[in-house]
């Protein structure tokens with residue numbers, strides 16, 4: 001997804017019609033001034049947005065498996081809660097315990113994302 005503008009931190013970005021943006025239930029977008037990589041996924045449980053970096057080693061979550069309200073990193077298998085970002089498969093560590101999640105929702109068929117206020 002390439003939004004016309006990447007959104008100012010703290011604002012809401014309209015990414016377009018949800019069925020066009022997420023035809024296969026997954027989309028990548030870069031938002032904010034620093035181009036924060038965001039992964040958006042949709043399933044029967046809802047629409048979820050997160051920083052597209054696994055907190056463990058910082059790899060992209062493009063190939064991560066999504067099941068219900070959790071996402072499982074394809075590299076070492078850590079599983080994170082899609083809403084809270086909490087790591088479900090291992091007790092949170094000092095620095096790599098939590099996936100950064102963002103507010104994302106559908107309003108009148110349009111996919112909206114709260115642009116992160118700062119790099120996280």
Ligand code: FES
Nearest residue numbers: 054056057073076
């Ligand atoms: S890089 Fe994701 S679990 Fe290790």
